[in-house]
Amino acid sequence: MMPAAQNKYKAYATVRPATRTWPDGRIDHPPMWCSVDLRDGNQALIDPMGTDLKMRMWTTLVDMGFKEIEVGFPSASQTDFDFIRTLIEGGHIPDEVTIQVLVQSREELIRRTFEALAGAKRCIVHLYNSTSEAQRRIVFGIDRKGCVDLALSGVALIRDLSAARPEGEVTLQYSPESFTGTEPDFAVEIVEAVAEAWGASPTRRMICNLPATVEMSTPNLYADVIEWFCTTVKNRASLIVSVHPHNDRGTGVAAAELAVMAGADRVEGTLFGNGERTGNVDVVTLALNLYTQGVDPGLDLSDIDTVRRAAEHCTGLPVHPRHPYAGDLVYTAFSGSHQDAIKKGFAARKSANDPTWEVPYLPIDPADVGRSYEAVIRINSQSGKGGIAAVLERDHGLEIPRPLQVEFARIVQELADQKGRELESSEIMTAFADTYFRGGTLELVDYSTVPVGKGVQRALTASLLRDGKDVVIQGVGSGPLDAFVHALGKDLGIHVKVRDYHEHAIGGGSEAQAACYVQIAVGGNAPTHGAAVDAGITMASLKAVISALNRG
Numbered sequence: 001m002m003p004a005a006q007n008k009y010k011a012y013a014t015v016r017p018a019t020r021t022w023p024d025g026r027i028d029h030p031p032m033w034c035s036v037d038l039r040d041g042n043q044a045l046i047d048p049m050g051t052d053l054k055m056r057m058w059t060t061l062v063d064m065g066f067k068e069i070e071v072g073f074p075s076a077s078q079t080d081f082d083f084i085r086t087l088i089e090g091g092h093i094p095d096e097v098t099i100q101v102l103v104q105s106r107e108e109l110i111r112r113t114f115e116a117l118a119g120a121k122r123c124i125v126h127l128y129n130s131t132s133e134a135q136r137r138i139v140f141g142i143d144r145k146g147c148v149d150l151a152l153s154g155v156a157l158i159r160d161l162s163a164a165r166p167e168g169e170v171t172l173q174y175s176p177e178s179f180t181g182t183e184p185d186f187a188v189e190i191v192e193a194v195a196e197a198w199g200a201s202p203t204r205r206m207i208c209n210l211p212a213t214v215e216m217s218t219p220n221l222y223a224d225v226i227e228w229f230c231t232t233v234k235n236r237a238s239l240i241v242s243v244h245p246h247n248d249r250g251t252g253v254a255a256a257e258l259a260v261m262a263g264a265d266r267v268e269g270t271l272f273g274n275g276e277r278t279g280n281v282d283v284v285t286l287a288l289n290l291y292t293q294g295v296d297p298g299l300d301l302s303d304i305d306t307v308r309r310a311a312e313h314c315t316g317l318p319v320h321p322r323h324p325y326a327g328d329l330v331y332t333a334f335s336g337s338h339q340d341a342i343k344k345g346f347a348a349r350k351s352a353n354d355p356t357w358e359v360p361y362l363p364i365d366p367a368d369v370g371r372s373y374e375a376v377i378r379i380n381s382q383s384g385k386g387g388i389a390a391v392l393e394r395d396h397g398l399e400i401p402r403p404l405q406v407e408f409a410r411i412v413q414e415l416a417d418q419k420g421r422e423l424e425s426s427e428i429m430t431a432f433a434d435t436y437f438r439g440g441t442l443e444l445v446d447y448s449t450v451p452v453g454k455g456v457q458r459a460l461t462a463s464l465l466r467d468g469k470d471v472v473i474q475g476v477g478s479g480p481l482d483a484f485v486h487a488l489g490k491d492l493g494i495h496v497k498v499r500d501y502h503e504h505a506i507g508g509g510s511e512a513q514a515a516c517y518v519q520i521a522v523g524g525n526a527p528t529h530g531a532a533v534d535a536g537i538t539m540a541s542l543k544a545v546i547s548a549l550n551r552g
């Protein structure tokens, strides 16, 4: 038994904005994005990235279109320091990208940080100190004033070092770390003090980052406190309000979205949510959530697998198969009704002249992120006729008619149950061929037809093998198939009724083939299906009848 919750944990303290407007908000433009993969993501890794991996991550982030990238904590690690030097000295920072570095409010660390930044045209120095009641008491042993003084000592030094930089001023970012455990009025007090000490103004905005260092509440309460902060803090216009959600409760994405609705201008996060403990908020999900609402996210995810491979390589951590937008299984339907609806959705798209995406069960067109339709439908014992037919059509060009779909689905389900696993497309095709392209007692060797008189009647002569012996049959009918059926009845005593007939071409040009599907009844027997593929349509139709008879 777990200890009684009420004796051990207390509910999150809430603050209610005077007017709560965020629930009516819509996000109609992307926030400013800042990647913290190379800092928060990196500091949480079992094996932090070395220079090569950092460079791969950097290139990936730049290629995706991030304009602000936190590149490390240069005063804490020589690797971070050296990497930042490489970026600056190697000319790897595009003009439109600003690097950001993290530092504590400690003199020697701030001085070292500025050494790392020498030569950088534009940069953001990110100063933090923890402001929560618990950390003030437990970790720092200081009161509110001591906490403000700690922040201000850092700001004063950054201001002086920044003014002395020949390359130009830096942007200050200040984080009241553990904001979610900080009394909201104190967060406002310390941010106002920092902004004033820095000289923030509407033309020299300071980034005020409000981290859910630990995610401690439902996202609506985070949104409440963000809205309250934004409407309470003095000189809001002098601040870029940024959020930095972590994912301890599994609601980091929702928290970020509601925070933006509540007034945040900027979001810090990582690719696929790598980061401390349960991770930082996942910027890939945030960006594609926007995209699927018709909002250009400002980040390029047109080749999500390349981004994913880079992230997996750099972090050494796999992306979960069910991860939104990127997981191996997220564009796959195994279950019958989903497959059926997806197949119909794709078919409707083909015939409609409207680019709007409307395929059931697929919130995004896989092609938009560089994923293919190929993997969308996979077959196991939960699959139905629609999905099975879709696989036969997609991979083998067979457009099997509905009554045949119904019958074949039962065969595939039995096979999947018997194997106890997913079936490969080739196994489905083999099962189809074994069942419906059936050899046996009868084999069609050849046929010829000639017109009869001046009408539409045709006379057909067919050579067959019956139990290995040559037989020739002849008949007349309204077309070759009808003539063949008459010949079977007249010469072999096999009285066939064609109940259903479908044909289509597979491919085009000189390579084109014909597929034919029939359902026949012989005497009072239950109807059977047969199918055949051949270079010519008449041969395919006669062979399909023979297949059905052989199944008989």
Ligand SMILES: CC(=O)SCCNC(=O)CCNC(=O)[C@H](O)C(C)(C)COP(=O)(O)OP(=O)(O)OC[C@H]1O[C@@H](n2cnc3c(N)ncnc32)[C@H](O)[C@@H]1OP(=O)(O)O
Pocket (backbone or CB within 6 Å): 040, 043, 073, 075, 076, 077, 103, 104, 105, 106, 128, 129, 130, 139, 140, 150, 177, 213, 276
């Ligand atoms: C929420 C976040 O992600 S914050 C970022 C955290 N990232 C990291 O810590 C990764 C890199 N950090 C490091 O390599 C090391 O912690 C260093 C180099 C920064 C500091 O190293 P050290 O001083 O040797 O060790 P340590 O981290 O244990 O020091 C903690 C001291 O800094 C103080 N401190 C912690 N944060 C801050 C801060 N933001 N501003 C000022 N002082 C701080 C602590 O109160 C403690 O003080 P004490 O020594 O008087 O008890």
Ligand SMILES: CC(C)C(=O)C(=O)O
Pocket (backbone or CB within 6 Å): 040, 102, 128, 175, 177, 178, 209, 211, 212, 213, 214, 244, 246
């Ligand atoms: C340094 C800060 C912004 C941080 O990473 C956090 O609070 O989670």
Ligand SMILES: [Mg+2]
Pocket (backbone or CB within 6 Å): 040, 211, 213, 244, 246, 276, 280
């Ligand atoms: Mg963090």
